[in-house]
Amino acid sequence: MAGRLETVGKRRIVLEACTEPCPIERGMRILGGKWTGSLLWHLKDGPVRFNDLSRMLGGASKKMIAERLKQLEERGLVTRTVLQTAPVSVEYEITEFGATALKFLDELRIWSENLPQEQLVYS
Amino acid sequence: MAGRLETVGKRRIVLEACTEPCPIERGMRILGGKWTGSLLWHLKDGPVRFNDLSRMLGGASKKMIAERLKQLEERGLVTRTVLQTAPVSVEYEITEFGATALKFLDELRIWSENLPQEQLVYS
DNA sequence: CAATTAAGTTACAAAAATCAACCAGTATAC
DNA sequence: GTATACTGGTTGATTTTTGTAACTTAATTG
DSSP, X not given: OOOOEEEETTEEEESSOOOSSOHHHHHHHHHXXXXXXXXXXXXXXXXXXXXXXXXXXXXXXXXXXXXHHHHHHHTTSEEEEEEOOSSOEEEEEEOHHHHTTHHHHHHHHHHHHTOOGGGGGGO | OOOOEEEETTEEEESSOOOSSOHHHHHXXXXXXXXXXXXXXXXXXXXXXHHHHHHHTTTSOHHHXXXXXXXXXXXXXXXXXXXXXXXXXXXXXXXXXXXXXXXXXXXXXXXXXXXXXXXXXGO
């Protein structure tokens, strides 16, 4: 899975080269986009409206939020529902499939919450 | 942790707004860079040399690999050792701290390996 | 009447990622 | 002997992503 190396004569070859994107890379391309993880995470307790997400993610622009939500919707991790209020509001909800990513996100949360002091610089 | 919302009159406010980067975002800024997860993952079984990593990650340019490794080294997830061979070779090894991220990466691997067919499009 | 809310979009600027070529010095295949 | 591959990167140009701030339309609040 991780790719094995071998030396044939003086030539080095990769035996199990990551068949293009390896599982880690493949997952990261879906969940690793900027703000993607946070968005999904903030939807874990139930539907949230666009501007509320925007408020909760303090730091992300509406543009990014809109783009990421569009992607998440396309990929079936999130659903978008227009509510007939005045003015109309839009609710985003995590799908069953989207929820399967929560376990991994929770593992990330645990890791991040236990970072040593000196790592907090990179926030 | 995920940020709570409340409506005061007609005004909506966020009670526990993500204190700037929430744990998910904080973690993603360390592990979520492109190729970062893969690099760490490929180091899980022992030290690997620069060009071998490059071969294993098929798709990432040397520039990206060099940059990501530099970052990982700065942040203490990886060590860099120059071997006095001819020509000199450089070995990268995951640190004890770096290894703490492997649990999370493994969770991602599991998730990615169980993606439904239609998700494979995004690879 | 002026301000605020809803959920975005637009145009532009800045930052990050990708690509291909190149460097040096050594060893190997032909 | 010469062309090639190997080592671990660096360089510069280009493309893609992100970020910023302003704007939209229609309705409500004070």
